[in-house]
Amino acid sequence: MHQPLPKVSIELWRSDAIVLFDWLMSVDLNTVPITHPAEKQALMDLLTRLETETDVPGVTQEQIDAARAEVAHDMGW
Structure with a gap:
């Protein structure tokens, strides 16, 4: 019998x-x-979690572009 895998919680x-x-x-x-x-x-697991546990899959291209700009802000490259 398999033990449940330990989990961690993160906020993004x-x-x-x-x-x-x-x-x-x-x-x-x-x-x-x-x-x-x-x-x-692990990347596939992250994709699955983002897909099933958030509202992110419903964003528009405009929201994606805005998110990219916010994340890249003040990166210096």
């Missing part, structure tokens, strides 16, 4: 969640450099 700035979700939906994870298959699975 909504704009970060939007940017991450948009990227995860558009990137080919087979081309993302990974050193272990678990890294790819």
Whole structure:
């Protein structure tokens, strides 16, 4: 019998969640450099959580663009 896996809770700035979700939906994870298959699975798990536990999948392109601008603000590059 499997023990439940331990969980952690994190809070993301909504704009970060939007940017991450948009990227995860558009990137080919087979081309993302990974050193272990678990890294790819963890990205897929993050995508699933963002997709099923937030309202982020319903954002518009305008909201995505605004979120990108907010996240990139004052980055210096």
